Amino acid sequence: MFTVTVREHLMIAHSFHGEVFGPAQRLHGATYLVDATFQRAELDADNVVVDMALAATELRGIVAALSYRNLDEDPDFAGTNTTTEFLAKVIADRLADRIHEGALGEGARELAGIAVKLHESHIAWASYRRAL
């Protein structure tokens, strides 16, 4: 199994609901390093897992739509705790949609899965992995 990963980052504000979050119930924010990993059983004729330029462009677009915003005010997330693990799934699912739409090229239709890891600090990170 082969993988390729590209990194972007994201800076947002949000707050959480639930005592489990302690002080993070207050409006605060985070820089997330976003590592998007593309998996494929065999390389294509160019010897790549995916067109990395397209993959980076699509990831950048998905990240830009979330960046420099207060996620508490994003209608997509109304009443939702936008935790690190949840946001990993949001980004992975949006990438999967773009792959299914053909935005990463025809070859990307042979990807086996994707994984998105979000680092919220040097001591905490989360990931979500799914099939395609």
Added chain:
Amino acid sequence: MFTVTVREHLMIAHSFHGEVFGPAQRLHGATYLVDATFQRAELDADNVVVDMALAATELRGIVAALSYRNLDEDPDFAGTNTTTEFLAKVIADRLADRIHEGALGEGARELAGIAVKLHESHIAWASYRRAL
């Protein structure tokens, strides 16, 4: 599949038995960066894999019980090579025990597995992964 990881660190002395260890047969020491990863198929009602504050507290407790010690003198490890891979298992198993005791909350009982990675330097690390 979702994961959440928290990082701690550990500073210990120890020595190894066996020619395979070369100069590391002498009493020496290490700083281990300890990355504890919690895996779960679905997020809970708060949108988290685990109560990260509890997870960090439990990891800190397990690490503190090992820290600033000469592991050669720890009765738990008598006659045992406390290699990086072995210590990864020790910490993972102790975390699993705490999860089974309920210390990470009721939700943690739905964790699918845990993995512990120990970095012994910038050029070497080891991990152990187990089901729960």
Added chain:
Amino acid sequence: MFTVTVREHLMIAHSFHGEVFGPAQRLHGATYLVDATFQRAELDADNVVVDMALAATELRGIVAALSYRNLDEDPDFAGTNTTTEFLAKVIADRLADRIHEGALGEGARELAGIAVKLHESHIAWASYRRAL
């Protein structure tokens, strides 16, 4: 010249005023890795630059007073752009105050200077350095 550095982190929300900030004029947030460096010409009788436990405790206190907040609502920063470079100075100055109050011990009065570096992402950071 000797230095010792300890790292903490900080998660906040804020917004900026001025066209130079582009999309960062919107309410957003950041995780800052905070590296506080203490400088001293000679080591003390214990062979240290500063009591690292006290230094870490004081840094943690200063960081905690800022953490998990919307800095736009902090009266200390009313009408102020809380940029990365500005926050580095805030933390350095608060550390200097604590040093002058004796909170880092008598030995800390011989520190020559401090520097605070804030990493806002894997591709951008800022610092402020001052004498004591």
Added chain:
Amino acid sequence: MFTVTVREHLMIAHSFHGEVFGPAQRLHGATYLVDATFQRAELDADNVVVDMALAATELRGIVAALSYRNLDEDPDFAGTNTTTEFLAKVIADRLADRIHEGALGEGARELAGIAVKLHESHIAWASYRRAL
């Protein structure tokens, strides 16, 4: 499942064929950080996954045979795009050959698999994983 990883690095020149590569069709180069991971179900009698000194020596030898070269002129890669993902497989397969030849010791014959990750920059990396 246990793993042990050792890191080396590699500096090479090469060029790619195919429009997907954009400016990387020109002769350029890369530093690759090479992380070789060895997997094993149970530790051996010494409590290790593999003789790390032997593993590091073999990885260093494989890397040295590629280092400080123009891969476009390496007969092994004639007409081949030596992409990051492809080179991960080359190194993994050469390590597997050395394991099968006994170069990592008898114990290494019980390794379950290996994975090689190559970092081409701070924002892109690739990996290949195979059974043994």
Added chain:
Amino acid sequence: MFTVTVREHLMIAHSFHGEVFGPAQRLHGATYLVDATFQRAELDADNVVVDMALAATELRGIVAALSYRNLDEDPDFAGTNTTTEFLAKVIADRLADRIHEGALGEGARELAGIAVKLHESHIAWASYRRAL
């Protein structure tokens, strides 16, 4: 004194002349992480050292002019060893020229100095610092 740093990267081929370089006399290549640091005594009215968007754009332009090339064929470097330390100076001097031309804004004319650090691997890096 305040600083702000932005990171880019660069992938090039080159070779060196002189026995001191050993195997690096052969055509090979490198990924350089490029950290450009801007220094200034006081913050401007926006509370910044420099317009970070402009700084990043200019750095990206300077890096792009070098990227994905064989530096041995760049007329600017004919007969020159394009070592890591030398390239740090090239990039710093080109940034200084752009600052003097006003490309980083009027405020950038008050910068005290710049420093460029190039990481050639996880175990080696070089820097050049100059006044403006």
Added chain:
Amino acid sequence: MFTVTVREHLMIAHSFHGEVFGPAQRLHGATYLVDATFQRAELDADNVVVDMALAATELRGIVAALSYRNLDEDPDFAGTNTTTEFLAKVIADRLADRIHEGALGEGARELAGIAVKLHESHIAWASYRRAL
């Protein structure tokens, strides 16, 4: 001013004397990442700060003499707290001696200074800088 840095690492056991050290008064250990920086005003005829291969070899030798040992039993350090900042000076002074003996080549006599940074964990490091 130019600099070049090379990284090594060191694994040792030791204990500290003095209440300031808390639990680190017990025998424990550390992995130190060792970054040795060489400073020079102008590059030499080869466009380098120092013969990096010689510099790395000398650093490796100095580190090897300390590695995989209990520093409490090293006669050079009898009655001395081998703190991170102290060990940075030990390594810097030993490098300076080797430079003065000519071990880094004639050109190294024109180095302006050296700095040694030791990382004891991901959240703490120390350095020592001296003229030559």
